[in-house]
Amino acid sequence: MILPIYAYGQPVLKKVAKPITKDFEGLEKLLEDMWETMYAANGVGLAAPQIGKSIRIFLVDSKQMMEEGEEDKGIKQAFINAEMLVEEGKPWPYEEGCLSIPDITGDVERPSAIKIRYQDENFETHEMVLTGLNARVVQHEYDHIEGKLFTEQLKPLKRKMIKRKLEKIRKGDVKASYIMKFRRP
Numbered sequence: 145m146i147l148p149i150y151a152y153g154q155p156v157l158k159k160v161a162k163p164i165t166k167d168f169e170g171l172e173k174l175l176e177d178m179w180e181t182m183y184a185a186n187g188v189g190l191a192a193p194q195i196g197k198s199i200r201i202f203l204v205d206s207k208q209m210m211e212e213g214e215e216d217k218g219i220k221q222a223f224i225n226a227e228m229l230v231e232e233g234k235p236w237p238y239e240e241g242c243l244s245i246p247d248i249t250g251d252v253e254r255p256s257a258i259k260i261r262y263q264d265e266n267f268e269t270h271e272m273v274l275t276g277l278n279a280r281v282v283q284h285e286y287d288h289i290e291g292k293l294f295t296e297q298l299k300p301l302k303r304k305m306i307k308r309k310l311e312k313i314r315k316g317d318v319k320a321s322y323i324m325k326f327r328r329p
Contacts, residue, residue, distance in 0.1 A: 147181045147195045148325040152245045152293070153314030155327070156193050161200045161289040163225045166267045168199075175222055175265060178203050185322035187243045189281050191288030194244050196325065200225045202285035206278050219278050223262040228286055229271070230259040238280055240294045245313060246320040248306050250298040254283050 150156055164171070174192075178201070182190035188209055191202035207218030233256030241249040258279045261271045274282055284294060295303065295310065312318055316326035 145177050145180065146184045146323065147177050148323040149181065149185060149190075149194050149243050149320075150196050151313055151316070151318070151324045151326045152295075152310055153327045154196070154244075154325065156196055156198050157244060157288070157293060158291045159193065159198045160291045161191075161193055161198045163200050171265070175201070175203070178222075181322075182243075185243050185320075189285040190243065191285045193288050193291075200289045202226070202289060204278075204281050204285055206281045209277055209281070217278075219272075219274070219282075222265055223260070223282070223285070224264065224267070226260055226262040226286055226289065228258060228260055228283075231255040231257075231283070233257040233275070238277075240280075240284060242284070242294055243320075243322070245293065245295060245310070246318055246324075248295065248309055248313075250295070250302050250306070252284075252294050252297045254280055254297075258283060260286070 178190050181195060182203055188206055189202060189204045192199045201224050203222050205220040207215040207220050210218045235253040235255050237251040237253045239249050240252045257275045259271060259273045260282060263269050
């Protein structure tokens with residue numbers, strides 16, 4: 145089932161998400177719905193806060209960002225109860241966007257390599273080292289479960305330039321090709 149994506153201004157997007165346990169009811173269906181929602185919105189990542197759930201889950205499919213024939217260099221993974229262990233390397237800028245903030249993009253500088261610990265759908269713990277675009281997509285989604293948005297990392301001039309657009313999104317004055325949920329005044 146395709147779920148509505150919570151828009152900029154929704155309080156859940158600014159909360160640090162809570163971990164879940166093995167007995168979390170409906171996890172399989174939730175993950176299924178999140179994958180369907182992400183693909184329907186043409187996203188490469190989706191975090192639970194973006195669908196109104198303040199829990200530590202996010203999905204990433206960077207395979208679709210890779211050059212043709214190099215899709216195997218991407219990752220497709222659900223991350224549960226993720227914990228960032230290391231962020232290192234020379235920060236590099238890349239234009240990011242977000243399903244919760246349609247029609248706004250901007251260069252965000254992020255370290256080029258990360259090490260992350262997470263649990264998979266079976267609650268088995270893994271550690272993964274990622275670089276480049278894979279690291280960036282995971283960092284972006286990880287920020288969501290930490291209550292951070294990419295717009296907070298933009299340079300001050302760019303933040304000032306998008307202030308009106310953000311306010312329009314907060315008020316529900318934006319068109320997206322997917323269902324969104326806006327904060328009621």
